[in-house]
Amino acid sequence: MTNVNLIKKAIEWGTEKSPWIIHFNAGACNGCDIETIDSLTPRYDLERVGILKQGSPRHADILVCTGAVTLQTRDRLIQIYEQMSDPKFVIAIGTCACTGGIFEDCYCVTGGIDSVIPVDVYVPGCAVRPEAIISAVDKLLEKLKNAEKDENQQKNAEKIEEKTETAKNGEETAEQKEEPKNDA
């Protein structure tokens, strides 16, 4: 049991400190893809905060997805998402990835990324600036940390609740015990 917890902790720590991303274009105009790659190159350099672009979905923690989902990429996107190992997160880059944007009316487009897979962070903009992408990754990491905190807090809260409940139950039983006495 402790081993499992330890591994879980290690994974959480790793994801937080050095998340690996994979990039997929689901039907974008290319603008946001270029900006995504751009944020990995010297001017913005996401790599300095430990973020690395990966080729295989099986090695990645974060799916950075651009573009409105076209009918032909739809199944591929689901496949890639399923191939990623847990815990996994999705960032939708660009207005058309968020909602379908300018391509919303097109007959071959199903809509934003969230029409197919769950999305954690939305980054609107047409095209998104690299600063926004960096901020999105930052937000996601914060969310991760907070989620952990929340989990702990929740556990604590649950414990407290349990305690109070048992205490209450005790009181109740005591009261119940008292009641018949009164009646008698």
Added chain:
Amino acid sequence: MHSDNRITIPIGPQHPSLDEPGRFDITLEGEKVVNAVIGVGYNHRGLEKTCESKTYVQNLYIIERVCGICSHAHGTAFCMAIEQLAGVTIPKRAEYIRAVVAELERLHSHLLWLGVACHEIGFDTMFMYTWRNREKVLDILADLGGNRVNYGVNTIGGVRRDIDADMVETIRKALDALEEETKHYVEIAYTETTLISRLKGVGVLSHEDAIRYGAVGPVARAAGIAHDVRVDEPYGAYKEIPVKVITDTHADVYGRTVVRILEMQESINIIRFCLDNLPDGPLSVRVPRRIPAGETIIRVEAPRGENIHYLRSNGSDIPDRVRVRAPTEANWHGMKHMLEGGYLADVPITIAAIDPCYSCTDRAIVVKSGAKTDCYDWRGLRQYGIDWYKKRGIDVTALKV
């Protein structure tokens, strides 16, 4: 080797060496590629159809998003088509600003390509260098248009943004810095032995094949075909700008690299010429919302080659038909020929060498069987064109291919 030794490797649509979704089924015999099947269409969004339900002004923004890299080339072609149908002439200054932006776009696109190509052959240092320098161009474009990717400089009847004196100075400074860097690239292309031996003889498309498959842009120019719309059929400000067509005779990936690097220098010269000769005057003219009925074809030289837009109007403020033939679409045809006979390890760089743009390419063509259709081969199509012009009293047979 026997045919049962063949194995087929699917590449894509998600693959480390592809930034966009495309699929390639590569059949190998040992390490040699014996068959390649190219599958595109993952990026098909149905833009042409959507354009038929929106007004011209709305369409301008959709057409810009055919491709994020050569958005200006598409925007310019579309605007020129509308202006031609409406019969308006745009101010000289607007034409020059369009040319400046087009050349800046070519610069950033070629730098981007150079980086990606170097990344494909494992030369990541160069990738980082070129992308760092690309930021200089993007800064100018962001200053000029307000956006780094889809600048939206064009408007129907002219341009939306002006280049003022300060701006001219900033551009000049950035160009000086870029020129230094480009010299460095030229030096690398001519002297770096690892780069040369890695790229020479890879993905060959000979002069004859390039003509046969109808290659355009740097792919054709690397095979010694001096084909450049800016020179062959000058439009806008290019009627006055001296453009030197860069060609090479290597006809392989190395040739394409050299052509693109030298074209960057040429682009810098063109921008300087434009800034020196920037005419005064208004930025745009008014174009009526309803465009007179008619049809037209516009050719524009995009960074990847000849970009063709067809527009048919029915007299309302909504186009009847919009058709985009992006340069990559023309270059795909030779791809199979380039891949076959090469090695598996050369596949990524060969694909990258035509600078493919999937979002540009993925237009749908419906071929209805049963209905009466006219199918032309290359020669037949040429003959049809000749006859068509002859009927209208123009003899083009004197032109050579």
